[in-house]
Amino acid sequence: MKKFFLLIIILFLFYYIFLKLPKIQSVAYHPPPIPKLEGILEPNRELLKATKIVLEEGFGAEDVETDLSGNLYAGLEDGSIIKIHRNLIIGQLLENNKVIKIKPERIVNTGGRPLGLRFDSYGNLYVADAYKGLLKIDFRNHYKIEVLSIEADGVPFQFTNHLDIAKDGKVYFTDASDKYSQKEYLYDLLESRPNGRFLMYDPETKSTVVLIKYLYFPNGVALSKDESFVLINETYRYRIWRYWLKGEKKGSFEIFYDNLPGFPDNIRTSKDFFWLCLFTKRNEILDKIHPYPIIKNILSGLPKFLWPKPAQYGFIAKVDANGNIIETLQNPDTIEPKFIIITGVKEYNNELFFSSLYGNWIGWLTLEANPE
Numbered sequence: 001m002k003k004f005f006l007l008i009i010i011l012f013l014f015y016y017i018f019l020k021l022p023k024i025q026s027v028a029y030h031p032p033p034i035p036k037l038e039g040i041l042e043p044n045r046e047l048l049k050a051t052k053i054v055l056e057e058g059f060g061a062e063d064v065e066t067d068l069s070g071n072l073y074a075g076l077e078d079g080s081i082i083k084i085h086r087n088l089i090i091g092q093l094l095e096n097n098k099v100i101k102i103k104p105e106r107i108v109n110t111g112g113r114p115l116g117l118r119f120d121s122y123g124n125l126y127v128a129d130a131y132k133g134l135l136k137i138d139f140r141n142h143y144k145i146e147v148l149s150i151e152a153d154g155v156p157f158q159f160t161n162h163l164d165i166a167k168d169g170k171v172y173f174t175d176a177s178d179k180y181s182q183k184e185y186l187y188d189l190l191e192s193r194p195n196g197r198f199l200m201y202d203p204e205t206k207s208t209v210v211l212i213k214y215l216y217f218p219n220g221v222a223l224s225k226d227e228s229f230v231l232i233n234e235t236y237r238y239r240i241w242r243y244w245l246k247g248e249k250k251g252s253f254e255i256f257y258d259n260l261p262g263f264p265d266n267i268r269t270s271k272d273f274f275w276l277c278l279f280t281k282r283n284e285i286l287d288k289i290h291p292y293p294i295i296k297n298i299l300s301g302l303p304k305f306l307w308p309k310p311a312q313y314g315f316i317a318k319v320d321a322n323g324n325i326i327e328t329l330q331n332p333d334t335i336e337p338k339f340i341i342i343t344g345v346k347e348y349n350n351e352l353f354f355s356s357l358y359g360n361w362i363g364w365l366t367l368e369a370n371p372e
Contacts, residue, residue: 114129176188
Protein backbone atom coordinates (compact mmCIF):
# COMPACT_ATOMS: atom_id res chain seq x y z
CA MET A 1 0.00 0.00 0.00
CA LYS A 2 2.85 2.43 0.84
CA LYS A 3 4.51 1.71 -2.51
CA PHE A 4 1.22 2.37 -4.25
CA PHE A 5 0.83 5.78 -2.60
CA LEU A 6 4.47 6.60 -3.39
CA LEU A 7 3.88 5.81 -7.06
CA ILE A 8 0.77 7.98 -7.09
CA ILE A 9 2.71 10.87 -5.56
CA ILE A 10 5.48 10.51 -8.15
CA LEU A 11 2.95 10.54 -10.98
CA PHE A 12 1.22 13.54 -9.48
CA LEU A 13 4.52 15.41 -9.18
CA PHE A 14 5.39 14.64 -12.79
CA TYR A 15 2.02 15.91 -13.96
CA TYR A 16 2.26 18.97 -11.74
CA ILE A 17 5.79 19.99 -12.79
CA PHE A 18 5.70 19.22 -16.49
CA LEU A 19 2.10 19.32 -17.62
CA LYS A 20 -0.33 21.41 -15.63
CA LEU A 21 -0.47 23.86 -12.74
CA PRO A 22 -2.90 23.20 -9.88
CA LYS A 23 -6.30 24.90 -9.76
CA ILE A 24 -6.14 25.59 -6.01
CA GLN A 25 -3.81 26.41 -3.14
CA SER A 26 -5.10 24.14 -0.41
CA VAL A 27 -4.35 23.86 3.29
CA ALA A 28 -4.04 20.84 5.53
CA TYR A 29 -7.12 19.41 7.19
CA HIS A 30 -7.06 16.55 9.69
CA PRO A 31 -10.50 14.89 9.65
CA PRO A 32 -11.75 13.04 12.72
CA PRO A 33 -11.90 9.22 12.52
CA ILE A 34 -14.76 7.94 10.38
CA PRO A 35 -17.59 6.64 12.60
CA LYS A 36 -18.34 2.97 12.23
CA LEU A 37 -21.70 2.09 10.69
CA GLU A 38 -22.95 0.19 13.70
CA GLY A 39 -25.69 0.52 16.26
CA ILE A 40 -28.23 3.09 15.04
CA LEU A 41 -25.98 3.66 11.97
CA GLU A 42 -25.95 -0.01 10.96
CA PRO A 43 -26.72 -0.38 7.23
CA ASN A 44 -30.30 -1.25 6.31
CA ARG A 45 -32.42 -1.32 3.15
CA GLU A 46 -35.36 0.78 4.29
CA LEU A 47 -35.14 3.08 1.26
CA LEU A 48 -35.81 0.14 -1.05
CA LYS A 49 -39.40 0.15 0.23
CA ALA A 50 -40.02 3.44 -1.57
CA THR A 51 -41.69 4.01 -4.91
CA LYS A 52 -39.51 5.57 -7.59
CA ILE A 53 -41.11 8.43 -9.51
CA VAL A 54 -39.10 8.63 -12.72
CA LEU A 55 -39.11 12.01 -14.46
CA GLU A 56 -39.68 11.37 -18.15
CA GLU A 57 -38.18 14.78 -18.87
CA GLY A 58 -35.57 16.50 -16.71
CA PHE A 59 -32.62 15.66 -14.49
CA GLY A 60 -31.18 16.69 -11.16
CA ALA A 61 -33.96 17.40 -8.65
CA GLU A 62 -31.57 18.64 -5.95
CA ASP A 63 -34.34 19.54 -3.51
CA VAL A 64 -38.02 18.67 -3.29
CA GLU A 65 -40.92 20.73 -1.93
CA THR A 66 -44.68 20.25 -1.55
CA ASP A 67 -47.55 22.72 -1.54
CA LEU A 68 -50.55 22.48 0.78
CA SER A 69 -52.24 20.02 -1.59
CA GLY A 70 -49.29 17.66 -1.72
CA ASN A 71 -48.16 18.53 -5.24
CA LEU A 72 -44.42 18.17 -5.73
CA TYR A 73 -41.95 20.80 -6.88
CA ALA A 74 -38.27 20.54 -7.75
CA GLY A 75 -35.56 22.50 -9.54
CA LEU A 76 -33.71 20.84 -12.40
CA GLU A 77 -30.28 21.00 -13.99
CA ASP A 78 -31.55 23.09 -16.94
CA GLY A 79 -32.98 25.81 -14.66
CA SER A 80 -36.58 24.59 -14.77
CA ILE A 81 -38.90 24.53 -11.78
CA ILE A 82 -41.24 21.57 -12.22
CA LYS A 83 -44.58 20.62 -10.70
CA ILE A 84 -45.84 17.06 -10.36
CA HIS A 85 -49.57 16.89 -9.64
CA ARG A 86 -50.35 14.59 -6.75
CA ASN A 87 -53.40 13.05 -8.43
CA LEU A 88 -51.19 11.78 -11.27
CA ILE A 89 -48.96 9.96 -8.81
CA ILE A 90 -51.84 8.55 -6.78
CA GLY A 91 -53.44 7.21 -9.94
CA GLN A 92 -50.38 5.14 -10.76
CA LEU A 93 -49.77 4.08 -7.16
CA LEU A 94 -53.19 2.46 -7.07
CA GLU A 95 -51.78 -0.01 -9.57
CA ASN A 96 -49.15 -1.00 -6.95
CA ASN A 97 -46.23 0.01 -9.12
CA LYS A 98 -42.82 0.37 -7.45
CA VAL A 99 -41.57 2.42 -10.38
CA ILE A 100 -43.86 4.95 -12.06
CA LYS A 101 -43.14 7.43 -14.83
CA ILE A 102 -44.39 11.01 -14.78
CA LYS A 103 -44.01 13.84 -17.25
CA PRO A 104 -43.70 16.90 -15.00
CA GLU A 105 -45.16 20.31 -15.73
CA ARG A 106 -42.48 22.95 -16.25
CA ILE A 107 -43.83 26.10 -14.67
CA VAL A 108 -40.88 28.51 -14.94
CA ASN A 109 -37.15 28.65 -15.68
CA THR A 110 -34.83 30.71 -13.49
CA GLY A 111 -32.06 30.84 -16.09
CA GLY A 112 -29.69 29.47 -13.47
CA ARG A 113 -29.49 26.36 -11.33
CA PRO A 114 -32.30 26.16 -8.74
CA LEU A 115 -31.31 24.23 -5.62
CA GLY A 116 -33.12 24.78 -2.28
CA LEU A 117 -36.90 25.41 -2.44
CA ARG A 118 -39.37 26.66 0.19
CA PHE A 119 -42.92 27.99 0.08
CA ASP A 120 -43.76 30.91 2.35
CA SER A 121 -47.11 31.33 4.12
CA TYR A 122 -48.48 33.30 1.14
CA GLY A 123 -47.79 30.61 -1.43
CA ASN A 124 -44.69 32.23 -2.92
CA LEU A 125 -41.86 29.87 -3.79
CA TYR A 126 -38.43 30.98 -2.62
CA VAL A 127 -35.45 29.54 -4.46
CA ALA A 128 -31.76 29.38 -3.62
CA ASP A 129 -30.34 29.49 -7.14
CA ALA A 130 -26.67 28.61 -7.39
CA TYR A 131 -26.06 31.28 -10.04
CA LYS A 132 -28.88 33.80 -9.69
CA GLY A 133 -28.94 34.23 -5.91
CA LEU A 134 -31.97 34.26 -3.62
CA LEU A 135 -35.18 34.39 -5.69
CA LYS A 136 -38.92 34.63 -5.07
CA ILE A 137 -41.45 33.23 -7.56
CA ASP A 138 -44.92 34.79 -7.36
CA PHE A 139 -47.42 32.05 -8.27
CA ARG A 140 -50.31 34.54 -8.35
CA ASN A 141 -48.57 36.77 -10.88
CA HIS A 142 -47.77 34.43 -13.76
CA TYR A 143 -44.78 32.93 -11.91
CA LYS A 144 -42.96 36.25 -11.91
CA ILE A 145 -39.37 35.90 -10.68
CA GLU A 146 -37.99 38.52 -8.29
CA VAL A 147 -34.30 38.60 -7.41
CA LEU A 148 -34.10 39.31 -3.68
CA SER A 149 -30.38 39.13 -2.91
CA ILE A 150 -27.15 38.55 -4.81
CA GLU A 151 -24.52 39.75 -2.32
CA ALA A 152 -23.79 40.59 1.31
CA ASP A 153 -21.23 42.99 2.76
CA GLY A 154 -20.18 43.83 -0.78
CA VAL A 155 -19.23 40.19 -1.54
CA PRO A 156 -21.29 38.57 -4.34
CA PHE A 157 -22.71 35.10 -3.88
CA GLN A 158 -21.02 32.41 -5.94
CA PHE A 159 -23.06 29.41 -4.84
CA THR A 160 -26.45 30.17 -3.24
CA ASN A 161 -27.41 26.77 -1.89
CA HIS A 162 -30.28 26.23 0.54
CA LEU A 163 -32.83 28.07 2.68
CA ASP A 164 -35.65 28.04 5.19
CA ILE A 165 -38.29 30.67 5.94
CA ALA A 166 -39.45 31.82 9.38
CA LYS A 167 -43.04 32.76 10.22
CA ASP A 168 -42.05 36.44 10.22
CA GLY A 169 -40.90 36.10 6.59
CA LYS A 170 -37.18 36.24 7.25
CA VAL A 171 -35.22 33.91 4.99
CA TYR A 172 -32.22 32.05 6.35
CA PHE A 173 -29.94 30.75 3.63
CA THR A 174 -26.42 29.72 2.68
CA ASP A 175 -23.84 30.79 0.16
CA ALA A 176 -21.78 27.61 0.04
CA SER A 177 -18.79 29.43 -1.39
CA ASP A 178 -17.96 33.01 -2.31
CA LYS A 179 -15.06 31.71 -4.40
CA TYR A 180 -16.22 28.66 -6.38
CA SER A 181 -19.41 28.22 -8.39
CA GLN A 182 -21.68 25.17 -8.48
CA LYS A 183 -19.70 23.52 -11.26
CA GLU A 184 -16.48 23.94 -9.25
CA TYR A 185 -17.61 22.70 -5.84
CA LEU A 186 -15.02 19.90 -5.76
CA TYR A 187 -12.25 22.50 -5.77
CA ASP A 188 -13.77 23.90 -2.61
CA LEU A 189 -13.67 20.41 -1.11
CA LEU A 190 -9.97 19.94 -1.87
CA GLU A 191 -8.91 23.45 -0.93
CA SER A 192 -10.17 23.04 2.66
CA ARG A 193 -10.66 26.76 3.18
CA PRO A 194 -13.74 28.39 4.77
CA ASN A 195 -15.26 30.16 1.77
CA GLY A 196 -18.91 29.91 2.82
CA ARG A 197 -21.42 32.01 4.76
CA PHE A 198 -24.75 31.68 6.55
CA LEU A 199 -27.07 34.63 5.92
CA MET A 200 -30.48 36.16 6.63
CA TYR A 201 -32.66 38.15 4.24
CA ASP A 202 -35.21 40.52 5.81
CA PRO A 203 -38.16 41.18 3.45
CA GLU A 204 -39.19 44.31 5.38
CA THR A 205 -35.86 46.09 4.96
CA LYS A 206 -34.89 44.15 1.82
CA SER A 207 -31.44 43.74 3.33
CA THR A 208 -29.14 40.74 3.73
CA VAL A 209 -26.90 40.25 6.74
CA VAL A 210 -24.16 37.69 7.37
CA LEU A 211 -24.80 35.65 10.51
CA ILE A 212 -21.81 33.29 10.34
CA LYS A 213 -18.64 33.72 8.26
CA TYR A 214 -15.87 31.30 7.37
CA LEU A 215 -17.81 28.07 6.98
CA TYR A 216 -16.58 25.03 5.05
CA PHE A 217 -19.28 24.67 2.40
CA PRO A 218 -22.45 25.50 4.36
CA ASN A 219 -25.33 23.65 2.78
CA GLY A 220 -28.78 22.69 4.11
CA VAL A 221 -30.77 24.99 6.43
CA ALA A 222 -33.66 24.09 8.76
CA LEU A 223 -35.49 26.07 11.44
CA SER A 224 -36.55 24.26 14.58
CA LYS A 225 -40.29 23.79 15.04
CA ASP A 226 -40.50 26.60 17.61
CA GLU A 227 -38.02 28.71 15.58
CA SER A 228 -35.74 29.11 18.61
CA PHE A 229 -32.78 28.03 16.50
CA VAL A 230 -31.76 27.17 12.98
CA LEU A 231 -29.48 24.35 11.83
CA ILE A 232 -26.82 24.71 9.14
CA ASN A 233 -25.07 21.74 7.54
CA GLU A 234 -21.33 22.22 7.03
CA THR A 235 -20.69 19.64 4.34
CA TYR A 236 -16.90 19.61 4.17
CA ARG A 237 -16.46 19.32 7.94
CA TYR A 238 -19.05 16.52 8.38
CA ARG A 239 -21.00 18.52 10.97
CA ILE A 240 -24.09 20.62 11.77
CA TRP A 241 -24.14 24.03 13.43
CA ARG A 242 -26.92 25.47 15.56
CA TYR A 243 -27.53 29.22 15.42
CA TRP A 244 -29.73 30.53 18.26
CA LEU A 245 -32.55 32.92 17.31
CA LYS A 246 -34.17 33.23 20.74
CA GLY A 247 -33.33 32.99 24.42
CA GLU A 248 -30.17 33.71 26.36
CA LYS A 249 -27.96 32.39 23.58
CA LYS A 250 -29.57 34.51 20.86
CA GLY A 251 -27.04 35.45 18.18
CA SER A 252 -24.55 32.76 19.22
CA PHE A 253 -23.82 29.47 17.51
CA GLU A 254 -22.44 26.07 18.48
CA ILE A 255 -21.81 22.59 17.13
CA PHE A 256 -25.09 20.64 17.02
CA TYR A 257 -23.70 17.37 15.62
CA ASP A 258 -20.04 16.63 14.97
CA ASN A 259 -18.31 13.92 12.96
CA LEU A 260 -21.17 12.62 10.84
CA PRO A 261 -20.71 9.31 8.98
CA GLY A 262 -21.22 11.04 5.64
CA PHE A 263 -21.39 14.34 3.78
CA PRO A 264 -24.46 16.32 4.98
CA ASP A 265 -26.46 18.00 2.23
CA ASN A 266 -30.00 19.28 2.82
CA ILE A 267 -31.93 19.07 6.08
CA ARG A 268 -35.65 19.43 6.76
CA THR A 269 -37.79 20.12 9.82
CA SER A 270 -40.54 17.62 10.64
CA LYS A 271 -42.55 17.53 13.86
CA ASP A 272 -39.99 17.60 16.69
CA PHE A 273 -37.07 16.23 14.67
CA PHE A 274 -35.14 16.77 11.44
CA TRP A 275 -34.62 14.69 8.31
CA LEU A 276 -30.95 14.86 7.28
CA CYS A 277 -29.64 13.89 3.85
CA LEU A 278 -26.14 12.41 3.71
CA PHE A 279 -25.41 12.33 -0.02
CA THR A 280 -22.70 9.71 0.44
CA LYS A 281 -20.61 8.00 3.08
CA ARG A 282 -17.26 9.35 4.19
CA ASN A 283 -14.41 8.65 1.79
CA GLU A 284 -11.40 6.99 3.43
CA ILE A 285 -8.99 7.91 0.62
CA LEU A 286 -10.08 11.55 0.68
CA ASP A 287 -9.67 11.74 4.46
CA LYS A 288 -6.17 10.32 4.15
CA ILE A 289 -5.01 12.92 1.61
CA HIS A 290 -6.63 15.90 3.35
CA PRO A 291 -3.59 16.53 5.61
CA TYR A 292 -1.31 16.93 2.55
CA PRO A 293 -1.86 20.19 0.63
CA ILE A 294 0.65 19.37 -2.12
CA ILE A 295 -1.23 16.19 -3.04
CA LYS A 296 -4.54 18.06 -3.12
CA ASN A 297 -3.04 20.87 -5.19
CA ILE A 298 -1.72 18.41 -7.74
CA LEU A 299 -4.97 16.44 -7.73
CA SER A 300 -6.91 19.62 -8.56
CA GLY A 301 -5.00 19.89 -11.84
CA LEU A 302 -5.68 16.31 -12.87
CA PRO A 303 -8.74 15.21 -14.86
CA LYS A 304 -11.67 14.71 -12.48
CA PHE A 305 -12.01 11.02 -13.36
CA LEU A 306 -8.80 10.50 -11.35
CA TRP A 307 -10.28 12.11 -8.22
CA PRO A 308 -11.66 10.00 -5.34
CA LYS A 309 -15.21 8.94 -6.20
CA PRO A 310 -18.21 9.14 -3.84
CA ALA A 311 -19.67 5.81 -2.77
CA GLN A 312 -22.93 4.90 -4.50
CA TYR A 313 -24.94 5.01 -1.30
CA GLY A 314 -28.36 6.21 -0.11
CA PHE A 315 -28.55 7.66 3.41
CA ILE A 316 -31.22 9.66 5.25
CA ALA A 317 -31.03 10.13 9.03
CA LYS A 318 -33.64 11.24 11.53
CA VAL A 319 -32.06 13.60 14.07
CA ASP A 320 -33.79 14.75 17.25
CA ALA A 321 -33.71 18.29 18.68
CA ASN A 322 -30.82 17.35 20.97
CA GLY A 323 -28.54 16.33 18.13
CA ASN A 324 -28.96 12.54 18.33
CA ILE A 325 -29.49 10.26 15.34
CA ILE A 326 -32.54 8.20 16.24
CA GLU A 327 -33.21 6.36 12.96
CA THR A 328 -31.68 5.86 9.53
CA LEU A 329 -33.07 4.98 6.11
CA GLN A 330 -30.41 3.55 3.86
CA ASN A 331 -29.70 1.92 0.52
CA PRO A 332 -26.22 0.37 0.73
CA ASP A 333 -26.55 -1.49 -2.56
CA THR A 334 -26.52 -0.45 -6.20
CA ILE A 335 -29.41 -2.78 -7.02
CA GLU A 336 -32.64 -1.22 -8.25
CA PRO A 337 -34.24 1.13 -7.48
CA LYS A 338 -30.84 2.71 -6.72
CA PHE A 339 -31.88 5.42 -4.31
CA ILE A 340 -28.39 6.89 -3.99
CA ILE A 341 -26.71 10.29 -3.55
CA ILE A 342 -29.80 11.75 -1.88
CA THR A 343 -29.69 15.53 -1.57
CA GLY A 344 -33.26 16.66 -0.81
CA VAL A 345 -36.02 15.46 1.51
CA LYS A 346 -39.52 16.56 2.55
CA GLU A 347 -42.17 14.90 4.73
CA TYR A 348 -45.83 15.45 3.87
CA ASN A 349 -48.74 13.71 5.66
CA ASN A 350 -46.62 10.77 6.83
CA GLU A 351 -45.05 10.37 3.41
CA LEU A 352 -41.38 11.03 2.77
CA PHE A 353 -40.23 12.44 -0.55
CA PHE A 354 -36.55 12.51 -1.41
CA SER A 355 -34.51 13.45 -4.46
CA SER A 356 -31.02 13.56 -5.94
CA LEU A 357 -28.83 16.14 -7.64
CA TYR A 358 -27.59 13.27 -9.83
CA GLY A 359 -30.82 11.52 -10.72
CA ASN A 360 -33.96 11.74 -12.83
CA TRP A 361 -36.25 10.57 -10.05
CA ILE A 362 -38.01 11.40 -6.79
CA GLY A 363 -38.52 8.73 -4.14
CA TRP A 364 -41.81 8.34 -2.25
CA LEU A 365 -41.83 6.35 0.98
CA THR A 366 -44.85 5.80 3.22
CA LEU A 367 -43.70 6.11 6.81
CA GLU A 368 -44.92 3.93 9.64
CA ALA A 369 -47.53 5.77 11.67
CA ASN A 370 -46.31 6.85 15.08
CA PRO A 371 -48.60 5.69 17.90
CA GLU A 372 -50.31 8.59 19.69
